[in-house]
Amino acid sequence: xxxxxxxxxxxxxxxxxxxxxxxxxxxxxxxxxxxxxxxxxxxxxxxxxxxxxxxxxxxxxxxxxxxxxxxxxxxxxxxxxxxxxxxxxxxxxxxxxxxxxxxxxxxxxxxxxxxxxxxxxxxxxxxxxxxxxxxxxxxxxxxxxxxxxxxxxxxxxxxxxxxxxxxxxxxxxxxxxxxxxxxxxxxxxxxxxxxxxxxxxxxxxxxxxxxxxxxxxxxxxxxxxxxxxxxxxxxxxxxxxxxxxxxxxxxx
Amino acid sequence: xxxxxxxxxxxxxxxxxxxxxxxxxxxxxxxxxxxxxxxxxxxxxxxxxxxxxxxxxxxxxxxxxxxxxxxxxxxxxxxxxxxxxxxxxxxxxxxxxxxxxxxxxxxxxxxxxxxxxxxxxxxxxxxxxxxxxxxxxxxxxxxxxxxxxxxxxxxxxxxxxxxxxxxxxxxxxxxxxxxxxxxxxxxx
Numbered sequence: 113x114x115x116x117x118x119x120x121x122x123x124x125x126x127x128x129x130x131x132x133x134x135x136x137x138x139x140x141x142x143x144x145x146x147x148x149x150x151x152x153x154x155x156x157x158x159x160x161x162x163x164x165x166x167x168x169x170x171x172x173x174x175x176x177x178x179x180x181x182x183x184x185x186x187x188x189x190x191x192x193x194x195x196x197x198x199x200x201x202x203x204x205x206x207x208x209x210x211x212x213x214x215x216x217x218x219x220x221x222x223x224x225x226x227x228x229x230x231x232x233x234x235x236x237x238x239x240x241x242x243x244x245x246x247x248x249x250x251x252x253x254x255x256x257x258x259x260x261x262x263x264x265x266x267x268x269x270x271x272x273x274x275x276x277x278x279x280x281x282x283x284x285x286x287x288x289x290x291x292x293x294x295x296x297x298x299x300x301x302x303x304x305x306x307x308x309x310x311x312x313x314x315x316x317x318x319x320x321x322x323x324x325x326x327x328x329x330x331x332x333x334x335x336x337x338x339x340x341x342x343x344x345x346x347x348x349x350x351x352x353x354x355x356x357x358x359x360x361x362x363x364x
Numbered sequence: 365x366x367x368x369x370x371x372x373x374x375x376x377x378x379x380x381x382x383x384x385x386x387x388x389x390x391x392x393x394x395x396x397x398x399x400x401x402x403x404x405x406x407x408x409x410x411x412x413x414x415x416x417x418x419x420x421x422x423x424x425x426x427x428x429x430x431x432x433x434x435x436x437x438x439x440x441x442x443x444x445x446x447x448x449x450x451x452x453x454x455x456x457x458x459x460x461x462x463x464x465x466x467x468x469x470x471x472x473x474x475x476x477x478x479x480x481x482x483x484x485x486x487x488x489x490x491x492x493x494x495x496x497x498x499x500x501x502x503x504x505x506x507x508x509x510x511x512x513x514x515x516x517x518x519x520x521x522x523x524x525x526x527x528x529x530x531x532x533x534x535x536x537x538x539x540x541x542x543x544x545x546x547x548x549x550x551x552x
Contacts, residue, residue: 120512123490126465128410133396137421138389
């Protein structure tokens with residue numbers, strides 16, 4: 113028989129769904145307490161985002177230095193609550209290339225990206241077609257798809273689907289540390305271990321009155337697939353699990 | 365590797381103390397799950413746990429000026445929420461039976477995937493384990509629940525249970541002995 117400690121460590125419990133405590137608390141505080149109004153800032157909102165909970169816990173196992181790991185997390189958008197101030201004003205329909213401003217790297221053509229990262233493979237899921245923009249980061253490639261039939265664009269990013277490919281592993285302890293407010297589902301895509309993350313990742317931004325927080329998601333749902341060939345595929349967007357899985361599977 | 369969040373969290377705390385409601389909402393969002401589950405472990409009832417978590421975070425907001433900057437926030441919040449949960453449990457009078465089900469799969473251990481038969485046996489064993497935990501007396505159940513099911517640190521467990529950090533380890537080892545005995549009875 114296994115050691116009791118090991119058994120308990122491996123034991124995973126189905127907890128009741130976590131209710132929206134933050135919403136209820138915010139409503140109570142707003143109703144019952146005159147909260148000191150923060151002073152107005154000279155500069156206007158800046159987009160900033162928080163993949164709060166999610167981020168806190170992602171562990172990527174790479175044969176690489178802590179710096180490289182940290183860079184991977186950053187590139188994946190998995191850093192902890194990060195408040196990023198951008199210069200001024202105005203709601204952000206972004207100028208320029210789709211996905212610009214998401215910190216994905218340098219714009220490139222598919223061929224250029226493949227020269228840099230020969231592992232690059234394009235998904236062939238129905239209706240997805242060619243990516244509208246390709247970015248080369250330090251560690252991998254990002255493919256950005258705009259709105260198209262069956263794929264709605266995200267109000268926050270303007271993109272419908274983001275596919276990232278990089279050589280990395282997600283540590284099995286992902287589940288231990290994923291943290292609050294998001295749901296993690298383990299699954300297999302073909303034989304490869306995968307994780308589907310839904311729920312409020314959170315979306316914090318620096319607004320007029322200070323940091324604001326909304327349940328709106330920058331990332332939508334996220335599917336991570338650890339492929340046997342060493343590639344980590346990340347599919348993100350306002351996608352159902354099946355849709356995300358179909359995209360990941362269509363990557364040869 | 366766990367990516368640190370202390371810096372960002374401390375910034376949110378600072379803003380929340382200055383009256384920024386959004387910053388406080390972000391903090392609550394970040395801790396509501398562990399708070400709710402801790403409260404559930406104590407009350408054994410989802411509605412009471414929700415109340416306790418909500419009330420706890422409202423009280424914590426009021427108490428923010430007393431929070432010592434630079435200290436970890438989570439144990440501090442857990443202390444407050446767990447207190448609320450204990451109050452509810454006491455006023456509920458009867459002993460609520462804690463219902464916990466094992467999730468379909470174990471946490472990954474890096475071992476090869478088990479055969480279907482082995483998986484079935486393992487599933488029964490997990491159910492027996494949770495059943496035995498639920499039958500333990502409250503003190504035992506809570507310390508095992510905090511450390512293994514909620515995966516709280518010793519310091520966080522001490523905060524949630526309102527006991528000295530130094531006693532967590534010894535209490536846990538005694539509780540595990542009783543769990544072993546409880547499981548042994550099952551096998552007989």
